[in-house]
Amino acid sequence: MKENEWGRLANKMLQLIAGRVSSLVARRATLALTTSSARMASHAPDPEVTEAVDMSRPMYWDRLDTPLPDKLYKDELSAAEKSLKEKEKGPWSQLTNEEKIALYRLSFHQTYAEMNQPKSEWKTVVGGIFFFVGFTALVVWWQRVYVYPPRPRTFDDEWQAKQLQRMLDMRINPIEGFSSKWDYEKGQWK
Amino acid sequence: MRNIAPVYHCGAMFRAVFRLSATGARSLARSRACYTAPLASRCYSHGKVESDEEFDARWVTYFSKPDIDAWELKKGMNTLIGYDLVPEAKILDSALRACRRLNDLASAIRILEAVKDKAGPHKDIYPYLIQELKPTLSELGISTPEELGIDKL
Numbered sequence: 001m002k003e004n005e006w007g008r009l010a011n012k013m014l015q016l017i018a019g020r021v022s023s024l025v026a027r028r029a030t031l032a033l034t035t036s037s038a039r040m041a042s043h044a045p046d047p048e049v050t051e052a053v054d055m056s057r058p059m060y061w062d063r064l065d066t067p068l069p070d071k072l073y074k075d076e077l078s079a080a081e082k083s084l085k086e087k088e089k090g091p092w093s094q095l096t097n098e099e100k101i102a103l104y105r106l107s108f109h110q111t112y113a114e115m116n117q118p119k120s121e122w123k124t125v126v127g128g129i130f131f132f133v134g135f136t137a138l139v140v141w142w143q144r145v146y147v148y149p150p151r152p153r154t155f156d157d158e159w160q161a162k163q164l165q166r167m168l169d170m171r172i173n174p175i176e177g178f179s180s181k182w183d184y185e186k187g188q189w190k
Numbered sequence: 191m192r193n194i195a196p197v198y199h200c201g202a203m204f205r206a207v208f209r210l211s212a213t214g215a216r217s218l219a220r221s222r223a224c225y226t227a228p229l230a231s232r233c234y235s236h237g238k239v240e241s242d243e244e245f246d247a248r249w250v251t252y253f254s255k256p257d258i259d260a261w262e263l264k265k266g267m268n269t270l271i272g273y274d275l276v277p278e279a280k281i282l283d284s285a286l287r288a289c290r291r292l293n294d295l296a297s298a299i300r301i302l303e304a305v306k307d308k309a310g311p312h313k314d315i316y317p318y319l320i321q322e323l324k325p326t327l328s329e330l331g332i333s334t335p336e337e338l339g340i341d342k343l
Binding site: 064065066067068069070088089091092093094095097100101103104106107108111112113114116117 | 263264267268271272290293294295296297299300301303304306307328330331332333335337338339340341342343
């Protein structure tokens with residue numbers, strides 16, 4: 001449920017920032033942020049509106065390291081599916097391959113092959129990173145223009161030249177440092 | 191199969207359990223190089239270390255319980271898959287028979303998939319296990335994921 005809330009929040013945020021044009025990106029981001037694992041099994045989930053999952057009850061999830069989740073994927077069985085379940089109580093060699101696959105799909109959503117398939121989620125993540133970094137750059141630019149006080153006069157070239165001359169006159173760090181690099185006879189850097 | 195993981199064994203050529211990670215380093219540290227334990231393996235010198243055979247026997251017994259229930263099967267399998275090893279054929283045989291007692295073909299196929307995934311880059315473990323389990327699979331009528339075509343997308 002938390003993931004879905006974050007997904008909706010991010011979706012709203014993105015829509016506010018980017019406008020209607022980027023609602024596609026927002027939808028993709030919502031999908032990415034909403035984990036597909038915790039879904040109600042009995043009906044196809046709508047990516048825009050994911051109903052809150054009751055996490056106090058046993059949940060189904062597809063995980064490589066948890067082959068047998070707490071509950072079956074499909075809990076509401078049609079009459080045909082119920083009769084197949086009855087047939088499952090008999091010898092399994094009497095089941096056809098299609099029936100075996102059907103029984104598998106009743107209990108499980110994705111096969112291991114489907115779980116392992118490469119996803120494009122990283123593109124959304126990297127894209128999101130660039131987007132928000134870019135937005136931050138805009139914020140920083142705005143601050144530079146509208147918030148920062150005027151540039152101190154000590155940065156002017158003329159002031160810097162006078163400052164440097166004063167430092168040499170005062171013999172700042174004459175042994176190893178600053179003034180030691182200035183050749184006082186010739187009036188230039190060593 | 192021995193050269194998959196650098197674990198030192200005395201005894202049978204085929205190890206009781208396939209070790210995936212390099213637990214060899216741990217066995218080197220201990221003076222008795224007979225076997226390393228996959229679990230309960232802390233570095234205290236006085237603690238009892240479980241042998242591979244004991245581990246296997248314990249799990250075979252767990253799944254052999256005649257009135258095992260669905261929860262126990264799930265818990266057992268999820269725990270077993272959580273370990274850093276590929277279960278031995280006899281443990282899987284016991285688990286598949288438990289599935290049969292529970293009339294759960296889907297879980298049996300899922301177990302085979304999980305074991306194949308567990309082997310990771312060691313591609314020769316799964317065919318070996320299927321070969322070992324062939325009699326059980328044909329006896330119980332369990333099709334492998336490959337036979338059903340669900341190992342592909």
